Amino acid sequence: MNIVDMRTLAGAQLAQAARMLADELPLGWPTFDAAAREVDERLGGGADSAFIAAVDGDEVIGWCGILPEYGGRVYELHPLVVRRDWQRKGVGSALVGRIAEIARGMGGLTLHLGADDEKPGGETSFAGADLYDDLPGRMRDFDPGPHQSAFYMKLGFRIIGVMPDANGIGKPDIYFAKRLR
Numbered sequence: 001m002n003i004v005d006m007r008t009l010a011g012a013q014l015a016q017a018a019r020m021l022a023d024e025l026p027l028g029w030p031t032f033d034a035a036a037r038e039v040d041e042r043l044g045g046g047a048d049s050a051f052i053a054a055v056d057g058d059e060v061i062g063w064c065g066i067l068p069e070y071g072g073r074v075y076e077l078h079p080l081v082v083r084r085d086w087q088r089k090g091v092g093s094a095l096v097g098r099i100a101e102i103a104r105g106m107g108g109l110t111l112h113l114g115a116d117d118e119k120p121g122g123e124t125s126f127a128g129a130d131l132y133d134d135l136p137g138r139m140r141d142f143d144p145g146p147h148q149s150a151f152y153m154k155l156g157f158r159i160i161g162v163m164p165d166a167n168g169i170g171k172p173d174i175y176f177a178k179r180l181r
Contacts, residue, residue, distance in 0.1 A: 001091065003098050006051035006063060007043055014039055016060040017053060017081075024081050027118055038079070048072055050102045054082075054091050061086040064095045066103050066111070075103040077113040096155055104180045112160070112177040115148055118167035123147035126172045131164035152176050 006017070014036075021028070021035035029035040042051055042065050051065035062082035066075040077099065082091045103111055117124045125143035139159050144150035149159075157176035166173035 001054050001056050001061065001094070003052050003054050003094060006053045006065070009053060009055075009060065013053070013055070013058065013060050014043075017063050020060065020063070020081050020083050021079065024084060025079065027116070028079070048106065050099065050106070052095060052098055052102070054086075054095055056086075062091040062095055064099050066099055066108075068106075068108075072107050074110045074112060075106070075108045077111055080113075092151060093155060100178070100180060108180050110177050111157075111180055112175065113152065113157070114163075114173045114175050115152065116167050116171070116173050117147055117149075118171045122170065124149055124174070126162060126174060128170035131162055131172060135162065149174060149176070 009017070018032060018035040018039045021038060022030070022032045029038055042049070045067070048068040049066060051063065053063040054061050060083075064080040065078060067078055068075055077096065080092060080095060082095070100111055117127050122128055123145045124147045125141065125145065126138065129138060131138060139162070142149075142159060144153065153176075155178070157178045159174060160177045161175040163173040163175070165171065
């Protein structure tokens with residue numbers, strides 16, 4: 001596996017990246033066309049953003065990017081996707097580690113992301129809960145369940161906030177961040 005700048009990928013590889021978004025994150029990108037637009041939009045960003053891909057031979061097996069905020073002191077990790085057959089093999093961790101290095105090199109102090117708990121029935125202990133009732137206690141006792149939150153927490157991200165009902169009643173967006181310096 002190699003990690004490369006996504007702007008060096010060929011057309012077929014960019015299509016693989018878009019297919020991966022539609023296949024692995026259909027709630028955000030329900031069609032290939034929507035995912036292809038996302039890839040094009042991200043790669044058309046300025047020099048203050050970065051997008052990298054994990055490749056195995058000619059195949060894209062994962063990718064992620066960062067978008068600047070707060071004058072480049074903070075970067076949003078968006079998106080992060082790994083092909084299903086490569087998940088739990090270190091690809092996501094390698095991508096996040098490399099993109100964090102890039103953000104730090106661009107002057108970033110913080111890397112953050114939002115992780116929606118929007119699947120039917122929910123996945124975390126926040127799903128279906130009244131988050132207006134003792135949010136500090138709920139954050140302290142947070143259980144990620146099978147949600148991607150566990151992955152981010154393993155990489156050193158911490159919950160910095162929650163937007164209750166962001167995706168409907170009982171379906172919050174959970175905000176994570178990690179200090180880069």
